[in-house]
Amino acid sequence: MKRALIFILAALLLTSCGQTEEHSATVFAMDTVMELTAYGENGEAALEAAKTEIYRLDGLFDRRNEDGEIFALNKNGGGEVSDDTAGLLRRGEEIRALTGGAFDMTVAPVMDLWGFYGQDYRVPDGAELAAALEKVGGEVTVEGNTVTLGEGTLLDPGGIAKGWASARLMEIFREKGVTSGLVSLGGSVQALGSRPDGTPWRVAIQDPDGEGYAAVLSLTDTAAVTSGDYQRYFEQDGKIYHHIIDPSTGRPADSGLRSVTVVCRDGALADGLSTALFVMGRERALDLWRESGGFEAVFIDSDGGIAATAGLRGLIRSDKEIVFCE
Ligand code: AMP
Ligand code: MG
Numbered sequence: 001m002k003r004a005l006i007f008i009l010a011a012l013l014l015t016s017c018g019q020t021e022e023h024s025a026t027v028f029a030m031d032t033v034m035e036l037t038a039y040g041e042n043g044e045a046a047l048e049a050a051k052t053e054i055y056r057l058d059g060l061f062d063r064r065n066e067d068g069e070i071f072a073l074n075k076n077g078g079g080e081v082s083d084d085t086a087g088l089l090r091r092g093e094e095i096r097a098l099t100g101g102a103f104d105m106t107v108a109p110v111m112d113l114w115g116f117y118g119q120d121y122r123v124p125d126g127a128e129l130a131a132a133l134e135k136v137g138g139e140v141t142v143e144g145n146t147v148t149l150g151e152g153t154l155l156d157p158g159g160i161a162k163g164w165a166s167a168r169l170m171e172i173f174r175e176k177g178v179t180s181g182l183v184s185l186g187g188s189v190q191a192l193g194s195r196p197d198g199t200p201w202r203v204a205i206q207d208p209d210g211e212g213y214a215a216v217l218s219l220t221d222t223a224a225v226t227s228g229d230y231q232r233y234f235e236q237d238g239k240i241y242h243h244i245i246d247p248s249t250g251r252p253a254d255s256g257l258r259s260v261t262v263v264c265r266d267g268a269l270a271d272g273l274s275t276a277l278f279v280m281g282r283e284r285a286l287d288l289w290r291e292s293g294g295f296e297a298v299f300i301d302s303d304g305g306i307a308a309t310a311g312l313r314g315l316i317r318s319d320k321e322i323v324f325c326e
Helices: 002-020 043-061 069-076 083-098 105-113 126-134 161-175 267-292
Strands: 022-029 032-039 078-080 140-143 146-149 181-185 188-192 201-206 213-219 223-228 233-236 239-242 257-264 296-301 306-309 322-325
Touching: 022 043, 032 043, 032 161, 043 069, 043 083, 043 161, 043 181, 069 078, 069 083, 069 146, 083 105, 083 140, 083 146, 083 161, 083 267, 105 126, 161 181, 161 188, 161 223, 161 267, 188 201, 188 267, 201 223, 201 257, 213 257, 213 296, 223 267, 257 267, 267 296, 267 306
Parallel strands: 306 322
Antiparallel strands: 022 032, 032 181, 078 146, 140 146, 181 188, 188 223, 201 213, 223 257, 233 239, 257 296, 296 306
């Protein structure tokens, strides 16, 4: 009897270990370091499939890759693309419409001018900016798998590609039978299910001024994507120029924010919105939240103040005071 009990206990222990076994991988793609974690016995296979998918999507979406589809669209002013690229661009266009153009993949010529593309940084003069802005805001039509770009229009999907990829990785994890996992692609985090012990994932929001974190989110089955002025920037004559461009001015967005984190189920939407809300600033961002809903957000402003939308009550904590917005 006693031996049988020990046997059952040992078997239970083994299966529970099997279920919570952690598998992780680090990948460098899309210009950033990516950490992937999957739990359970299918974790390793899921990670292998996830890595293959990341490299494939990076190949398609990297506009420097001459074999990629974004490169080809930019070169030819349009063309036939895969379901992935068509889906990414359709999503990007929806977010452009939703945010009144604060998110706009056609900012590519301005990104190039500032040297963010290729890290050849410089501050352009007004005439150069005006010329580049002429090419921003053009038409991007996606009909089935056929894409047509307006005259001179160039695409930069960098503001949505990581979130799109993280959403795909969740699908792959599920297909492989993984029910608990987390991917962090640069500032773009997406969680599958909860932690193996059933508690929510804890996702830190970086302190824009330091190495530590400003707040921690408790999340289950959702994405949390941060756009911040500290993620990519250069300094010239004591001034910081960061990589989130206001498409209406062609200059780094100056909306009084240091970072915006968007929480929502759809990784691509979270990514596109994080970029857009950073451009829009807190008040316009809150107007959009009240009107359209479907996401929550955390704003860290230039003074270090933290504000969050009301839906995050109980899901965010910080050593600092958090102002909840209704
Ligand atoms: P994120 O880090 O997601 O906020 O995206 C920033 C990246 O998106 C930049 O490096 C550019 O490639 C691109 N980008 C910059 N400004 C915009 C904008 N206003 N709309 C769409 N994409 C942008
Ligand atoms: Mg983004």
